[in-house]
Amino acid sequence: GQQLNQSPQSMFIQEGEDVSMNCTSSSIFNTWLWYKQDPGEGPVLLIALYKAGELTSNGRLTAQFGTTRKDSFLNISASIPSDVGIYFCAGFTNAGKSTFGDGTTLTVKP
Amino acid sequence: DTGVSQDPRHKITKRGQNVTFRCDPISEHNRLYWYRQTLGQGPEFLTYFQNEAQLEKSRLLSDRFSAERPKGSFSTLEIQRTEQGDSAMYLCASSSRSNEQFFGPGTRLTVL
Numbered sequence: 001g002q003q004l005n006q007s008p009q010s011m012f013i014q015e016g017e018d019v020s021m022n023c024t025s026s027s028i029f030n031t032w033l034w035y036k037q038d039p040g041e042g043p044v045l046l047i048a049l050y051k052a053g054e055l056t057s058n059g060r061l062t063a064q065f066g067t068t069r070k071d072s073f074l075n076i077s078a079s080i081p082s083d084v085g086i087y088f089c090a091g092f093t094n095a096g097k098s099t100f101g102d103g104t105t106l107t108v109k110p
Numbered sequence: 111d112t113g114v115s116q117d118p119r120h121k122i123t124k125r126g127q128n129v130t131f132r133c134d135p136i137s138e139h140n141r142l143y144w145y146r147q148t149l150g151q152g153p154e155f156l157t158y159f160q161n162e163a164q165l166e167k168s169r170l171l172s173d174r175f176s177a178e179r180p181k182g183s184f185s186t187l188e189i190q191r192t193e194q195g196d197s198a199m200y201l202c203a204s205s206s207r208s209n210e211q212f213f214g215p216g217t218r219l220t221v222l
Contacts, residue, residue: 006152031209042114042201042213043153088152092209096141097166100152 006101019076021104029091032072114214122220130188131217135204145201192221
């Protein structure tokens with residue numbers, strides 16, 4: 001089946017630093033979504049991407065839909081302590097079938 | 111609160127027992143999804159409904175698992191004869207016509 005490789009697996013950064021993470025796949029997706037999950041809670045949708053090459057921002061978050069449609073990137077600028085959590089990418093086919101990455105765990109040191 | 115809700119939030123059961131979880135989607139969403147998530151992994155797709163029709167089921171959904179959405183609104187996920195390997199977080203999500211899925215808080219199942 002389809003698999004997503006999400007990297008890095010974890011990040012330890014200082015407050016104020018910028019963060020970058022990405023997902024790659026051998027398969028083409030038509031939609032990329034990025035989620036953040038806190039312990040014991042469901043994932044919360046951050047950004048949705050629908051077109052190859054699309055660059056979308058949500059506050060300090062910026063995500064891009066790769067031009068090959070096989071990858072996506074998420075950047076967080078000027079990180080703050082509440083950015084701590086697990087970030088997931090998810091790729092969707094036209095049939096609505098989803099594949100999630102295994103997450104990037106972000107730790108922000110004050 | 112008009113988000114996705116799930117009940118119960120936590121369930122502890124003994125091996126061999128049956129359990130049933132409920133999901134109430136966002137009211138105007140016609141698509142409903144069930145996922146399973148284990149520690150250190152992303153959510154794994156289990157099944158998907160559009161209105162009351164179950165359109166897709168993952169191979170992960172063994173014959174001990176069954177899901178229903180009888181009136182196209184809330185959905186239930188039942189696991190029969192639970193096994194320790196069924197211990198996981200069970201997540202429900204809903205969406206409208208786009209792929210933007212909104213998740214509930216999940217039901218944490220522990221099988222002893």
